[in-house]
Amino acid sequence: MTMRQFKRAPVLVLGAVTAMTLTACGGGDSGNGEELSGPVVIDGSSTVEPLSSAAAELFMGENPGVQVTVGTSGTGGGFKKFCVAETDISDASRPIKDSEAQLCADNGVQFSPLQVANDALTVVVNKENTWATCLTVDQLRTIWEPGSTVNNWNQVDPSFPDEPLGLYGAGADSGTFDYFTDAINGEEGASRTDYNPSEDDNITVQGVAGAKGGMGYFGFSYFEENADRLRAVEIDGGDGCVAPSVEATQDGSYAPLGRPLFIYVSDDGLAKPQVAEFAKYYIDNNDEIVTAALFVPMTAAQKDKARQDLADLQAKAGQ
DSSP states (O other): OOHHHHHHHHHHHHHHHHHHHHGGGSOOBOSSSSBOOEEEEEEEOTTTHHHHHHHHHHHHHHOTTEEEEEOOSHHHHHHHHHTTTSOSEEEESSOOOHHHHHHHHHTTOOEEEEEEEEEEOEEEEETTOOSOSEEEHHHHHHHHSTTOOOOBHHHHOTTSOSOBOEEEEEOTTOHHHHHHHHHHHSSTTOOOSSSEEESOHHHHHHHHHTOTTEEEEEOHHHHHHTTTTEEEOEEESSSSEEOOOHHHHHHTOSTTTEEEEEEEEEHHHHTSHHHHHHHHHHHHTHHHHHHHTTOBOOOHHHHHHHHHHHHHHHHHTTO
């Protein structure tokens, strides 16, 4: 069983349990008395994928005529598809770039973002690593900055042991890569290149878990899934060491690696009843979806804004 299958299994159970309580929130017909049917095509961030998959499982449990597919080509890869109208919704672990928005404009794809959760981008090390309990942003920059030749833990701090440093992380098409490099190195996309990149976070899990000196980074939910195999590093962003957690992410103290997560919905997608109802379901049942996918919930203010943003979208679409 893969990590993603492990995550989705309880979602199916949750879908069965909550179907009766959520039916009133989830739609169920196209607005003209007909049952909803047709595809909802989603691609993009591997970080957001478990969240959209949880929403998809729950939604399809109540709307069996709808087929929701969720791909994982990275935030950048997802926008490439979204902006040529290959998908209805794009999962994103960062805001859309100007160049991506221009690609959408060039192809007549209009869109709107909706925040759907929060995330604590988590730096992880091997369980046998007992020395790197907390790292400063400066230490992380020393490791990850372009041209870095740091390849041993004792180069990070002389008190650390003589242990080879094995690095794993997100690929260049990933929003996680963009966010991490911007937050740590001060420039989006600026990173040393001699590490093990992958759009599949399970590769990072396996790499770090298999090497005593391993280090990697990915979304908080992947750490929670693998807490028995990995250890999360506390981050000192200037105000002391803070561990990634729901509370620290929501109150902003987990800096600079706390971040919002989004879905981008195209206007053409929203014109399809099944896509419009799925987007509505995603926001209306956000607490259940976020809990099922092990993410950091939005704050009350964030949820209010997401509901208002969705209402504005519906008004624009005449729904």
